[in-house]
Amino acid sequence: MSDAITETRHREIAVEHLLFWTMRYVEEQHPGLLDSLEASLDKLGDPTPGSDKNDHAVRHIAAKMIAGARG
Known part of the structure; x- marks a missing residue:
């Protein structure tokens, strides 16, 4: 694996x-953040042009992050 790819993965x-952890903290301080983020998922998409574009995959990852932050 090249150094640039490794650095990108680490980042x-x-x-x-x-x-x-920011999402979890803010949700504790201001309940409703995660609901708001979840409601915004239909606006999220993959900006990649061409056959690699996969809006569903991007939304799925975001939904999993929100679910994880809910605990």
Whole structure:
């Protein structure tokens, strides 16, 4: 695996971790955040043009993150 790919993977893991715990913290302080994020999923999509575009996969990942933050 190239250094750039490894660094990108590490960055993605770190960002997901920080986002997940931020979502949990904010939800505890301001209930309703996760409901609002869940309601916004229909606006989320994959910006990739062409055959690699998969809006459903992107929404599925986001939905799993929200479900995980709910505990």
